[in-house]
Amino acid sequence: MAEGHRATPEPQAAAGSGHAAGRGRPGLIDRRDLVAALDRAAEKQVTLVSAPAGSGKTSLLRTWADRPHQDRRRIAFLSVRPGQQDAQLFWLALLDAVRTAVGAEGAAEPSAVTPGFDGGVVRDKVLSEITASPTPFFLVIDDLHELESAAAVEQLGTLLTGLPPGVHAIVATRHDPSLRLHRLRLAGELAEIRAAHLRFTEAETRELLAATKIVLSDEVAGALHQRTEGWAAGLRLAVLSLTGHPDPERFVAEFSGSHRTVAEYLLAEMLERQPPHVQRLLLRTSLLDRVNGELADLLTGATGSERILLDLEDANAFVVALDAGRTWFRYHHMFADLLRLELRRTLPGNIPELHRQAARWFAEHAQAADAVRHLQAAGDWAEAARLLADHTVSLTLDGQAGTVVALLHAFPARTGEEHPELALVHANADLYQHRLDEAQAHLEIARAYADTTAPDRRQRLRMAIASLDLLLARLRGNFDAVFEQADALPSRTTGQSTTEVALAGDLRALALLNLGVTEAWSLRLDDSERHLLEGVALARDSGRPYLEVACLAHLGFASGNRSFALVRRRCEEALALADRYGWGAEPVIVPAQVSLAGTLICTGEFDLGAQWLERARRATQSEGEPGVRLLVHLVSAMLPAARGQLQETLAELTAAEQVHSHMRGEHGLWSRVIGWTAATQARLGMVEQARATLAALDERRAATGEIRTAAAVIRLAEQDPAGARRALRPVLDGTAPVNSFLTPIEAHLLDALACRDLGDKHAAGTAVEQALNLAEPDRMILPFAMTGAWELLETLPQRTSHAALVSDILDVVRGTTPGSPDRPPSVPAEDLSPSELRVLRYLPTNLTRPEIAGELSVSLNTVNTHIRRIYAKLGAGDRSAAVQRGRELRLLSNGRG
Template sequence: MAQKVTIISAPAGSGKTCLLRAWAGRSGQQFRLALVQVQRDQHDAQEFWLALLDAIGHGSAIAGRVEPRAATPDFNAPAMVDRVLSELADAHGGVTLVIDDLHELNSPEALSQLTRLLTNLPPRVHAILTMRHDVRLRLHQLRLAGELAEIRAADLRFSERETRELLDASGIGLSAAGAALLHQRTEGWAAGLRLAVLSLAGHPDPERFVAEFSGSDRTVAEYLIAEMLERQPPDVQDLLVRTSMLDRVNGELADLLTGRPGSERTLLELEDAGAFVVSLDPERTWFRYHHLFSDLLRLELRGTLSEEVPALHRRAAGWFTVQGQVVEAIRHTQAAGDWPDAARLLADHSFSLTLDGRAQTMQTLVGAFPKGADHPELALVRAMGDLAQGRLDQAAAHLAVAEAHVQATPPDRQRRLRVAVASLTLSLARRRGQLAGVIEQARFLASPVNGQSGGDIALGSDLRAVALMNLGTAEAWTLGLPAAPDAERHLREGAALAREIGRPYLEVGCLAQLGFASLVLHSFATTQRRCREAIALAERYGWGAEPVIAPALIMLAANLIWTGEFDEGERWLQRTRQALQTDTGPDITLLLHQTAGILHAGRGHHRDALEELGAAEYLGSQLADSQALATRTTRWLLATQARLGMTGEARALLGALDDERASSGEIRNALAVICLAEGEPAAALAAVADVLDGTAVILGDVTVIEAHLLAGLAHRELGDQRAASQAAERALALAESDRLVLPFAITGSRELLEALPRHETAHAALLADILDILHGSPPAAKEESSLPPTEELSPGELRVLRYLPTNLSRPEIAGELSVSPNTVSTHLRSIYAKLQVRDRSSAVRRARELRLLAAGRTR
């Protein structure tokens, strides 16, 4: 413990676990222990890290943790290591991490990240690793720094004196020569000595026994274990042999395999007798056999009960299925040789296993099927793995096989498989940007999946929640008003179902996409609130840097950038980059580059903006049906090129667009920027004319704001200050409700606004805020203690509220709304009470803080 890390590396039976238990159980132990037992043949890095986090939580008494650890299909290993290091640093007192059987961790990713953890352990934190052989950990820095202690087989061998002490403590009467011979023959191997002591106990001729065997290899263990096994009663032998096929066993499962009750008592007695049976939990309900003992018992099983082995595996598979331990159930079904059943079981549980973060284990199970065997059920599982790795063409091919197989399946399973295939098809279509036609074919996903049993219903709920999330996500990514209400409804239903069935990953996923979907239907205020709610829930489960929350992170960043909070928006952009470290899809990454581009453009950093927007344009070209996203990117790319004087490049890109895109309001605005850069203000006015008169197709009100500003800049160059001021005033009027700043920054409208007489504008406060930001002053900090309204404002009150920033009197507001002045007065009193203010200016200020001035609109 003088070093940071201790490695105990020695073959099976060397006494590693016994050494650890003895050390941990000594009196006066100063460090809290966080013990992780690596499960046999563990492939999923996430499973290991979650177990490590739980162990730290139990062992280090960290206060304030309330949420359980939960798995995510989008595992971000670097972020997980940072989280472990943070929790270790926050732990009270010293902590010792104990990782037993590390050689069973078959995940190169997990071992790589474990290296980073071990080389960056906080003060008063130590680690002890046990393994049968060295694993690929790059700990040379610790070794050179003298921070690595290594205990190996030679260190664990018994000396001749220790062998004598063991014999004496066990009551074995053996001569000094016999003890020396026993030590020589076993070479001090702990397991060999322990087995010899068990066999020597009560032996009529200990000296002859020692003389009759030689060597310290596996043959000694086989001989000694066989000797010990034969001395057990027949029912105990039968229990040990029949249950040896299990990695772990409890009394109920042992009773099932032996056909007799009382197995738990027998297992407890065997552990108490030191017969190579070890309990795995404090309650002593689960047990495992020593690996050497287990291997020999399995040889005995195949030799004496070979015909019963498949039936035993089927019984175990049935028990594990009922217990919900599906991986063990599939493994035993495979061991029984029931390959079609194993394929069906794996396909039925593939979504649940993915949600449990066991995708790698799932692919390992797929690899265990015989080569060349035709199991079309596995096409679904293979498609899931391909999607996760970004192999879209392979995923499409496997989905085609799975879809063809659906028609041949029994009716009771056909519906479930059809939903699974359609859900994955939607996910694939979104990744490719090929949503046209796919969504309509998948509308049936919104209806429930009916099951006959509780297990079927549970599986159906997992599947339906995933389907609702995928359907709502695909609808949201069309970025069109017709699909927006459906997207919102399906994502809300998916979140509610996920909450009901205890699937927080799906709930977070639905809420994150709901924040993204708000872009089309709702105000910036609603979008920001939804994004923050999704992020808060994700952080409760430690997923603040996982791809699942990226849509909410990027939309919050964009929201802040549009309202002029550039520094805060940049911080959320950085969070998004961290979350996308393990994401392989171009869609959300396109949004990241696009948002970074408009941030640079808003700050006037056009070279940086060009680089980001060029990356977004390239990604957009990979998405077949990304018309709305592509138009947004192209519009800003064209404008940025023009502002850099690259009008020739901009004209060339503009000429390559099809007529439909070229006539859109966004591209018309970009053309106006090009014209202004070329010194043609009249041509710029002509370019935005269709936007201003409402004949051009636009993506949202932001396009109209931008068109007014470009028109104002053109009028100003033509010497018509009155028209320029009128255009600026119209832009301010549209920007008022959401307090939009970016259009004014990105169009370079500072001088246009400065020329606007303050006494003539109805938006003096917003004008002042925008000019402050354009002059480099950050926006005023919000009051963190600012409380929301005690009650929500009614639709009538909201309509009145939106006229308060103007110069209109109460009778004039009444005239605009076609209501009586008394009605306006009544609404005003209610607004003041709910906003907890006393006058009109305070109400406007408070409404801006709460983003209540925003009306529902498209962007």
């Protein structure tokens, strides 16, 4: 069953047959793409089809050769007989195939074997016959791996590299022969079709099932494809067994390389063809999911295993390299099944010790999860429990918390009672699954066990328990407990042994993460940033990329009091690292995704922000960390608020309140949630509900800037602009505590709306200008859209120093996002100083340099100096070029549409 049609390996065609029959076989599918690929490859001088047994090489060649329009071509088709050692028989068979193809006189009679055979002479006869025939001419040789005559292989190589124009050769084999085709490869005259091309795709697997009228669900069909890895023979054997089967889905669930028909095929075609020392290696290492030369040497008690593994991979013997350096290998799933079956049949008594040897090797090479698996397979439950307890935290820090859960489930049901140290592992697994009460109970059991265990392990267990206590407090939102416990964790140098020092480093890094996150949720952002950066450095030093991603993911939020450019840069760094390790859709990266989304939404890039927000929502667990979930709901409320979709905004804020109600401490963004909730209610006309929301707050909370701005919104809804201004006064004069950089901007904008309602246009303009001053450094657009104050921008004097920002704001509320998707990323804010940025933002206006100096209250000389530096840094030669470059770098808007 190759690219044209795939089927079980078929009987060898007779040597010398010009075309092999095979058209119209039932239950096969037309693989046009694969046949077309062979057509394109066949345009080269030589095409090599190299793949394992049962990959469909013969079927591909026959389908390609048997097509009706191939009658216009001359095709000599030869299948090498099994175990062909006689060079004369091979060359005579090839000569007969060529003569049959060209219709030579007497071609029906096979050439006679003669004494004194000269392979070179017959090779030249073959070449002569081909050269004399009309072109195009194709020489197709199947099963070349069966040719065991080195002389014949060498002579064939000479023939293939010397074919005349218009003559092409296609060679199919299970492993690459020594034909010395490297010159053809360099010349671009060698095409290669390998196992990857021959494998069935999942769609083709479903097509094959449909062709044989076998009905399976998409999930089960996918499982069959995954199990067989698209191997043609395996699929065909499965299809034959599934035909008429009473329970096809159960068959697929149980189908493996140990299935009788598959095992018989693999045994005959693969295992029994290997010499005894190779069979020994394959059997003894089959219990491994992956193997390298050193580990294979250990399990076989021999040397040279790496060379054998490399040769097996080169020979397409169902051995697959897992890394570019070809140091680690695995066996094809079905071949591994067969090998394990044979190992159980031939060496059952050796299996436990093989697992123990593998466990010791993996433990010595810091691969604890593999070591635990093999200890469990050997039935050494006590040692497996001890090893897993010692490494449960480290495995989690490597992003293998799910692996820990799986290993835990592999223990017998009552193992925990016999080995109480597993309570620590249970606690860790509970925390991963956010079963916090169960985690607390298991930590108490682990604590009691640690008090009674041997002194050499007591400290290690206590350190691990302390780190899980800290994580539990964070996940419960018990921030005070985190701060109390953080100092009790070890320094980087604690411990007597190298292992203990490494564990102490891991636990300190975890403590820094938990502390930094808690400080972030408490809005102690400077402290959070410092501890998270230390955690990043420690994670890098100890080679813990998962922990590094976790710290980096929160750093964006922790940088929110610095600049949006820094937030964005740190979020993108975290996202890039997570993608590199395949964690781009995991909960660990959600803080970076949602912080980036919030930044984009704040700056008016709503569509891009919505994309990142959706990714964050998909990865957020319904019972995950409450601080993260609250942030996701809060940012989710920002987008509809900016678009005037107030019911959706209120729904997200209500969800955020529900999350917060389950926290034992108060999230720093809580006043933001309450303030926006009340403001949204007021804007929806729910003034009484809004007042009730604020009335439930104590005096401390009611005094915050976020609540006072909400009170101002309520006053405006009640048509009491003077009352709104009174509510805003403590925010505007800086006496009210605020927890968000958005709050002062909102306050000035609400004050502007109140002044407008009072008829004081000058005061309204001044308030808007102050809001623009605060919004300018980060290009803040969201507050103008949320409050509706953008309408006031239409009446601002054209000489405002924020013309570019005003243009951006108006573009956004009119439905045009500033910039374009393909615009280059912004340069770091440090490239232009704040003073230079202020001057740059006047350049799109019609103001002269003296007028700009007057607006900024600086000397003309200072403005000239800044402009020269701006030109130099942006690589611009004049004002127009500087404006264009500023727009490309998102330092200026693209102007009004």
